[in-house]
Amino acid sequence: MKARSGSVGAQKVFVVGDNALVAEFSLLCASKGYFVQTTQKILGLLLGETQKRIQKVQTIPQDVALAVEVTNLHLQNKKKNLKSLDQELPPSVPILSASVTSMITEQAGWIKHRDRLMGFCALPGLFDHVLFEVATSVYTSNDTISRIKEFLWSLDREISVVQDRVGMVLPRIACMLVNEAAFAVMENVAQPEEIDLAMELGTNYPQGPLKMGQRIGFDQVLAVLDALCRDLGGDRYRAAPLLRQLCWTRGFWGSEPGSGN
Amino acid sequence: MAIESPETVGIVGAGTMGAGIAQVAALSGCEVLLHDLSASILAGAMDRINRELEAAIQKGRLDRMSKREVIARIHPRPDFHDLAQGALIIEAALEDLQVKREIFSRLDATCRQEAILATNTSSLSITTIASITKRPDRVVGMHFFNPAPSMKLVEVVRGRDTSETTVQAVVELAKRFGKTPVVVKDSPGFVVNRVARPFYGEALRILGEGIATVEEIDRIVKKEGGFIMGPFELMDLIGIDINYQVTKSIYEQSFFEPRYRPHPIQKQMVDAGMLGRKTGRGFYNYPKEN
Secondary structure (H helix, E strand, O other): OOOOOOOOHEEEEEEEEHHHHHHHHHHHHOOOEEEEEEEOOOOOOOHHHHHHOEEEEEOOOOOOOOOEEEEOOHHHHHHHHHHHHHHHHOOOOOEEEOOOOHHHHHHHHHOOHHHHHEOOOOOOOOOOOHHHEOOOOOOOOOOHHHHHHHHHHOOOEEEEEEOOOOOOOOOHHHHHHHHHHHHHHHHOOOOHHHHHHHHHHHHHHHHEEEEEEEEOOOHHHHHHHHHHHHOOOOOOOOOOOHHHHHHOOOOOOOOOOOOOO | OOOOOOOOOEEOOOOOOHHHHHHHHHHHHOOOEEEOOOOOHHHHHHHHHHHHHHHHOOOOOHHHHHHHHHHHEEEEEEHHHHHHHOOOOEEOOOOHHHHHHHHHHHHHHOOOOEEEEOOOOOOOHHHHHHHHOOOOOEEEEEEEEEOOOOEEEEEEOOOOOOOHHHHHHHHHHHHHHOOOOEEEEEOOOOOOOHOOOOHHHHHHHHHHHHOOHHHHHHHHHOOOOOOOOHHHHHHHHHHHHHHHHHHHHHHHOOOOOOHHHHOHHHHHHEEEEEEEEHEEEEEOOOOOOO
């Protein structure tokens, strides 16, 4: 699939899911020449030509080359979205779905045309990086795999195929770093800003873990940890209670309370 | 209250960290009493500091005159009692509680009453070390990172009885050394070693569960996450034995909190002598250059 040439579905992509992820992923697709349609209102994207390629529609369009489902937060919404996509779209249209907080194998069980579904790692703040983790279920067809790989390559991204597991690779590591920092704040080990400062100077992470959590969104971090807890059991992935509070206050620094997703 | 920075700093232990701290202190203008029981370790430390300062001259960051002055400020002292002149002592000996308790007991008996006794421990409790002395209010953690001359961070660890004056004095000293101090509570792993645990622990579990290979996990963490190094490259660099020891220490001190549980892969590699770069073999192979 090439964004600017070819004829299949006029290179339209339909994107649905968590607001932050829909906005970031739509922007990425549009910046690579795709026409993006979504039923959600996207705020804060004032980027001229790129923005013109993003269109709000009322219903799921029939003529898209590919559909992308990016819900991590509320899995009942994800199930509803995937069912609608499966019913509305011709069976030949591949569906790429975030498989961070539920396995793609589980999601395949929610729809009829299971062969068209493939999972990927969607987390806010990661779409400007150069690689996507992907995962397949036992049902995913070779045709789906090759078309989705072509699509991700057309976004100038590398691909790493990992086993289909909750948290995949990066979200599990990153969200546990955020969680550990949140526990340290709760236990008064140091001030939040000081914890980030110490981590920035003492390790070579790109940013302190609390800033990282703020960028990803504490609601997303919590969703990943809760999913790991459900999936793996035990105490290890228990979220710091402070993280739940941060979902409502939207973080430590200069943020408006009460606007949690 | 204005806190005067001590002019004479004593350092116990002239290994890699002790030598690095001595260099930093002397560069900031302090007189340094560098103590080690072994004359050869002391000589090695002076050699090392000489080489580092020479490299700084080559890079244009130091002139020859200053180098001579810096070296002249570092006084190798094989006799423990010479530390009595120090206004502040930084202990950088073996990371072993018994060893440190013995040193602190001797420091307490040797040093002036008002002297501050700091430990460069990365994992032991300041409160426990302080309890052996009669001046727990003047015992504090001063955790430098390796290599001490270039790493900017110093964790200033406040023990249960450490006074605010002591904390502030060490904060000021760290600033004088050109470091960025962060004050932390005396708790397992302090901030950096603790908060970094999941970077290794989760990566090891992801590997152990067969979700992705060593190479793929490192590639994902770097290219999808924007990290400069992947967890396995970093473990190889730090030393798998060192990393395993830190993990074990925090795990045991926290009464086996599952988040810090070490992974069997670590133990297996340590037992087999695959310690990372330093042994030529860790998660990756490092062929010896001929």
